[in-house]
Amino acid sequence: SAVISQKPSRDICQRGTSLTIQCQVDSQVTMMFWYRQQPGQSLTLIATANQGSEATYESGFVIDKFPISRPNLTFSTLTVSNMSPEDSSIYLCSVEDIQGRATNTGELFFGEGSRLTVL
Amino acid sequence: GQQVMQIPQYQHVQEGEDFTTYCNSSTTLSNIQWYKQRPGGHPVFLIQLVKSGEVKKQKRLTFQFGEAKKNSSLHITATQTTDVGTYFCAGRQSSNYKLTFGKGTLLTVNP
Secondary structure: OOOEEEEOOEEEEOOOOOEEEEEEEOOOEEEEEEEEEOOOOOOEEEEEEOOOOOOEEOOOOOOOOOOEEEEEOOEEEEEEOOOOHHHOEEEEEEEEEEOOOOOOOOOOEEOOOEEEEEO | OOOEEEEOOEEEEEOOOOEEEEEEEOOOEEEEEEEEEOOOOOOEEEEEEOOOOOEEEEOOEEEEEOOOOOEEEEEEOOOOHHHOEEEEEEEEEOOOOOEEEOOOEEEEEEO
């Protein structure tokens, strides 16, 4: 499996500010994703982080609000911009397809998550 | 777009009782995955089902994939307190690689 480190693990933010979440993987991976999980809810895909190009956003999510970087095969960042209380959520980095691994079955590995509270 | 429905939303059982959660997709799936998320934790992959009618077992957990590849179930025999958590199914469409997660079933177990 992959070890995925996310930081910050939690933060309390003021309305109108922006916060960048980092995701570091201990292996090179083909696919990196950012999910949002609101309290007691399911996981909603925000975007696919593409190495060296713009992220692919899902319906309802836009680059201006959630800019994403992926400079290499092991690292990505998600910024939550101009935050409002509605952005309070857990943001999860996940990866698929660990390069060099004998078998990749399409399973997702998740980071521990970043719990944001916006006041 | 693809929808994945999961029921029940909550299930409370006495330790030793069985538990089942059901997942139904609006479209035919290429495969379905199951994840477990402990309280305060992150989702952890349990299993993937690919074949029509497939049944897989992991100790007390039994996973099934429907013949039409549109529904799935997870059954836990004789629940234990360590089974507590939210169980998510996630379906992958044939046409693209994206996973769509169900809303999850929160299982609580009374010792």
